[in-house]
Amino acid sequence: MNYKLLFSHRKLWTLGRRRSTSRLHEGIRVSGQALFSSCSPKVCVVGSGPGGFYTAQHLIKARPDVELDIYERLPVPFGLVRFGVAPDHPEVKNVINTFTQTAKHSRCNFYGNVNVGRDVTINELKEAYHAVVLSYGAEGNRTMGVPGEDLAGVYAAKDFVGWYNGLPNCRELNPDLSCETAVILGQGNVALDVARILLAPISMLKSTDITQPALEALAQSQVRRVLIVGRRGPLQIACTIKEIREMVNLPGTKPEMLPADFEGISEVLKDVPRPRKRLTELMLKTALETPGEKELERRKSASRSWGFRFFRSPVEVLAEPRTNKTSAIRLAVNRLEGSGADAQAVLTGEVEDVTCGLVISSIGYRSLLIDPGLPFDSRKAIIPNSMGRIQHTPGVYCSGWVKTGPTGVIATTMNNSFDTARSMMEDMDSGALDVSAVKSGSQSITALLRGRGVKPVTFADWEKIDSVETKKGEAEGKPREKLLSVEEMLQVAQT
Numbered sequence: 001m002n003y004k005l006l007f008s009h010r011k012l013w014t015l016g017r018r019r020s021t022s023r024l025h026e027g028i029r030v031s032g033q034a035l036f037s038s039c040s041p042k043v044c045v046v047g048s049g050p051g052g053f054y055t056a057q058h059l060i061k062a063r064p065d066v067e068l069d070i071y072e073r074l075p076v077p078f079g080l081v082r083f084g085v086a087p088d089h090p091e092v093k094n095v096i097n098t099f100t101q102t103a104k105h106s107r108c109n110f111y112g113n114v115n116v117g118r119d120v121t122i123n124e125l126k127e128a129y130h131a132v133v134l135s136y137g138a139e140g141n142r143t144m145g146v147p148g149e150d151l152a153g154v155y156a157a158k159d160f161v162g163w164y165n166g167l168p169n170c171r172e173l174n175p176d177l178s179c180e181t182a183v184i185l186g187q188g189n190v191a192l193d194v195a196r197i198l199l200a201p202i203s204m205l206k207s208t209d210i211t212q213p214a215l216e217a218l219a220q221s222q223v224r225r226v227l228i229v230g231r232r233g234p235l236q237i238a239c240t241i242k243e244i245r246e247m248v249n250l251p252g253t254k255p256e257m258l259p260a261d262f263e264g265i266s267e268v269l270k271d272v273p274r275p276r277k278r279l280t281e282l283m284l285k286t287a288l289e290t291p292g293e294k295e296l297e298r299r300k301s302a303s304r305s306w307g308f309r310f311f312r313s314p315v316e317v318l319a320e321p322r323t324n325k326t327s328a329i330r331l332a333v334n335r336l337e338g339s340g341a342d343a344q345a346v347l348t349g350e351v352e353d354v355t356c357g358l359v360i361s362s363i364g365y366r367s368l369l370i371d372p373g374l375p376f377d378s379r380k381a382i383i384p385n386s387m388g389r390i391q392h393t394p395g396v397y398c399s400g401w402v403k404t405g406p407t408g409v410i411a412t413t414m415n416n417s418f419d420t421a422r423s424m425m426e427d428m429d430s431g432a433l434d435v436s437a438v439k440s441g442s443q444s445i446t447a448l449l450r451g452r453g454v455k456p457v458t459f460a461d462w463e464k465i466d467s468v469e470t471k472k473g474e475a476e477g478k479p480r481e482k483l484l485s486v487e488e489m490l491q492v493a494q495t
């Protein structure tokens with residue numbers, strides 16, 4: 001992906017550890033009597049991924065009176081920046097530095113280990129705060145809806161990614177990597193992340209923050225061939241050029257494309273927008289051109305291969321009758337109706353079986369409803385909203401993937417989160433959001449959590465976890481060795 005954009009935002013502003021001005025807004029007292037009492041607007045954010053942190057950052061910067069609390073389900077912050085972004089893309093994780101400055105701001109508090117919807121309800125948050133922002137991402141996944149989907153050897157990309165990135169509930173996944181061919185369904189950047197991790201030389205992964213169990217399993221992996229399958233054609237592929245280039249240059253691998261998939265593509269290239277044109281040219285070159293001497297040598301010595309398979313949709317995952325494990329996938333052959341981005345895949349009636357022992361479905365994440373009191377569009381799997389204002393729910397806003405659906409990079413999430421912060425500030429200024437009443441904020445919520453036996457993890461507690469992880473990593477020559485269970489995280493946080 002072209003992630004260069006991602007970091008330009010760091011120049012936008014730097015949150016210093018400024019002294020809070022909010023106390024000034026609590027009122028001026030003369031001889032113990034309040035002359036006026038305009039209290040600080042108290043806002044809470046649910047979720048500490050990019051959506052939550054960018055909303056918080058914008059609000060704190062633009063409103064010197066806002067006090068902000070972030071509630072996070074896990075004991076550790078940063079959402080998919082920690083648990084999604086591929087371990088061999090460390091530069092993307094630099095956004096954590098900006099998020100850390102926000103979390104350490106004197107008007108911001110972090111409460112990890114608080115599962116909103118279970119430990120505290122949205123109504124309780126609404127009572128305690130003037131405004132609530134839901135930024136809890138998209139933690140479910142879309143299913144293929146085909147027979148055999150539940151067989152051993154079939155995994156959701158979300159879980160596979162969570163496994164190599166140390167997401168506590170994916171710790172026990174132990175994917176079976178004993179087969180030669182893996183099929184990935186979906187051709188977005190997540191699919192390419194998974195393909196790259198499956199095929200990358202261990203020497204390339206071992207200095208990243210990939211978890212040690214995943215590294216060991218990948219070192220023993222028998223997977224030699226990865227096919228990345230999409231419903232439509234090369235002109236509709238959903239990934240970005242950076243990810244394709246990484247595949248093309250992946251040491252120890254060679255491309256395995258079907259020239260027929262690219263028929264007629266060069267002829268229409270001149271009418272294609274520039275970024276897609278460049279990406280398609282790279283695929284055409286890889287699939288059709290005779291490589292130069294150096295590249296030929298490289299391909300000859302490669303022991304692993306990867307390739308796109310276009311115009312194919314999953315029909316059924318087939319089992320080996322004796323073991324009942326995945327042995328093949330049946331794919332329907334499609335043709336395209338229409339052209340460009342809107343072209344539709346239409347079944348031809350033909351099918352083909354591809355022998356494989358591992359199927360990873362990478363067809364998208366999906367937001368979940370965390371509190372039955374909230375409106376939810378279950379078809380789009382988002383919270384219905386207008387510029388971040390949740391429909392029919394005054395005082396409640398949303399940002400990040402739960403607002404837009406699971407698309408776009410961190411920079412896209414940053415922009416949609418800034419928009420939500422702007423909507424909220426407009427509402428404060430216009431009076432549509434009433435911030436005149438005194439609200440208890442975290443005081444009442446932490447008391448409530450205490451009563452329910454929930455111990456929140458503060459940002460200082462997270463820094464203890466961070467320090468233990470970086471020390472463990474140093475010993476292995478890695479940037480960090482992640483703690484893999486919530487219990488371990490809490491143990492470190494609470495000592």
Ligand code: FAD
Pocket residue numbers: 001003006046047048049050051052071072073074077078079080081084085086089092114115116117135136137138139161190193365370399400401402407408409410411413
């Ligand atoms: P999330 O990052 O998912 O954050 C949501 C947070 O809410 C999580 O911390 C979660 O624990 C918390 N939460 C969930 N439920 C609750 C609850 N009930 N109570 C409290 N907290 C809760 N973008 C790039 O720019 N570069 C990349 O390399 C890149 N790689 C990616 C790789 C993968 C596999 C994926 C899936 C995405 C990738 N992205 C990348 C996209 C990027 O991660 C997203 O744009 C971004 O993380 C979305 O932010 P978010 O805050 O909406 O969601």
